[in-house]
Amino acid sequence: MKLMIIYATIEGQTRKIAERIAAHAEEKGHAAALMNVNAAQEFGLEKPDAVILAAPIHAARYPTPFVDFVHREKDWLNALPSAFVSVTLSIDSEHDDERAAAANFPEALKAETGWRPKAVHNAAGALRFTEYDFFKRWMMRRIAEAEGAPTDRGDVEFTDWRLLDDFVDAFLDLA
Template identity: 35%
Template sequence: MPMTRVLVAYGSSEGQTAAVAERIGEILETEGCDATLVHLQHPPSPLEPAVYDGVVVGASVHAGSHQRYVESFVRSHRETLNRRPTAFVSVSLSAASDDAERRGTADELLDGFLEKTDWDPDGTLSVAGALKYSEYGLFTRLLMRRLGGKERGDTDTSRDYEYTDWEAVESFTREFATLVDGD
């Protein structure tokens, strides 16, 4: 039987969603799938989602929206995506919050992305990202220290902080693999 092929297409500005996509790829491989990772900022041409049995899309939130290039990928392949098993993983700092209202904002941004793109994935995951002070320029570092770091006291800008719940990423991926395999 041919291997189940899964495309993991993502956007990432400071690398955390790239790390999440890699972990998703590893788990898919251990579940017996053939995973192809594509950073949508530099997609190979042609990139044809229709040749895959399933597609996972990942994107992170900056200033209240996901990467535009991920949005246009989903828009232009919406019909293909809506016809096969798909999942959307949204990475943000709001998802890391202890405050339910802020976590709710992450869910709203995820739903907003799906509404804007008219995409109806089989599964969605809102997952916490990272504060990567080492990747930011001076102003972003100060801004993120105030907006992101203060809530948890993670204000030491000489190091990075990671909040991603890897177990949630792994179990979500395993469930998705079952869905693609059974399709």
């Protein structure tokens, strides 16, 4: 099967997730094409057999170019088997309401755009204190504190790669 993976990323973790999805699909014998959402807009798209979109939440929003892309392309996305990987920090929160809020971001995206992915995975992202500027570091320490996540200046990856692989396998079976 020809699988297309289209991602948005600000700090790089969702690109890493998208790369893992592509590598895993290829290991399973599929052809995978990986594309940043910005390139997808620039060059147009050759339609695949199935598509997985991935995007991170920053300040309670998916990146605007990603939301615009989903809005604009929803008709062909809805015509194919499609899946969504939503990347947040709060899906791993120690607080129930924060985890529920993280799980609701994909629902809000669906309602806003009319896209109907067949499967949704909420993946935990990463904290990259060594790469943040002063303002981001300050903001992320506050967010991490509220989530019960580490607040020192090191980098921490929360993504569960095994869960991600299982999600991709289940979606490819479905597609």
